[in-house]
Amino acid sequence: MSIQENLNHIKSSLPKHVTLVAVSKTKPIPDLMEAYHAGQRIFGENKIQEMADKYETMPKDIQWHMIGHVQKNKVKFMASFVTLIHGVDDIKLLEEINKQALKHNRIIDCLLQIKIASEDSKFGMTPHDASDLLQSEVFLKLKNIRITGLMGMATFTDDENQIKEEFTYLKTVFDTLRIENSEFKILSMGMSGDYQLAINCGSNMIRVGSSIFGERNYS
Numbered sequence: 001m002s003i004q005e006n007l008n009h010i011k012s013s014l015p016k017h018v019t020l021v022a023v024s025k026t027k028p029i030p031d032l033m034e035a036y037h038a039g040q041r042i043f044g045e046n047k048i049q050e051m052a053d054k055y056e057t058m059p060k061d062i063q064w065h066m067i068g069h070v071q072k073n074k075v076k077f078m079a080s081f082v083t084l085i086h087g088v089d090d091i092k093l094l095e096e097i098n099k100q101a102l103k104h105n106r107i108i109d110c111l112l113q114i115k116i117a118s119e120d121s122k123f124g125m126t127p128h129d130a131s132d133l134l135q136s137e138v139f140l141k142l143k144n145i146r147i148t149g150l151m152g153m154a155t156f157t158d159d160e161n162q163i164k165e166e167f168t169y170l171k172t173v174f175d176t177l178r179i180e181n182s183e184f185k186i187l188s189m190g191m192s193g194d195y196q197l198a199i200n201c202g203s204n205m206i207r208v209g210s211s212i213f214g215e216r217n218y219s
């Protein structure tokens with residue numbers, strides 16, 4: 001199936017309140033343009049330099065989401081244009097994003113990444129640390145960032161029950177933190193293999209790559 005067909009197939013099955021981020025990491029510009037011509041305007045990348053290069057060449061009505069782990073020293077390369085940073089897990093990183101956003105006179109929306117997977121390799125904060133951060137004096141002074149919700153990645157496993165438990169847990173954390181954080185509205189969870197499950201568990205933003213663009217080749 002073509003990229004356009006894949007996209008249409010996925011979009012036709014999505015409830016209206018769910019936003020689709022097309023994860024285009026490692027894929028060439030013509031593939032992204034095919035998705036663009038099929039109407040897709042939100043793209044997700046996990047490397048800042050790659051995202052900045054694609055931003056330069058692609059139409060300017062695209063919203064770029066940074067979904068990967070962010071290195072502090074590279075924030076400056078995306079601060080002028082990034083729409084949403086999904087993977088924030090540290091106050092020092094938020095301070096840097098705030099500093100760079102201020103230079104561009106912008107407010108940058110961010111999601112806190114919560115670790116829900118059992119693998120050590122996955123990043124993220126504990127719900128307790130997220131809650132502390134949101135109430136900390138340092139955070140409350142940052143006027144050029146806005147935390148609009150949470151992001152999480154489930155364990156890479158065939159065990160649907162485990163994935164469901166992890167997503168349900170993140171939804172509970174989201175609902176709890178939402179009570180005291182009026183700007184919370186986005187729960188980013190679900191990828192190609194598990195987005196239906198994620199939506200059933202309360203996700204309203206999914207990040208889908210290979211089901212749209214095909215398998216990635218990292219070699």
Ligand SMILES: *Cc1c(COP(=O)(O)O)cnc(C)c1O
Nearest residue numbers: 023046067191192207208209210
């Ligand atoms: C690569 C990636 C995705 C998309 O993965 P697919 O399985 O190809 O849909 C989603 N979220 C994050 C954080 C990723 O790094």
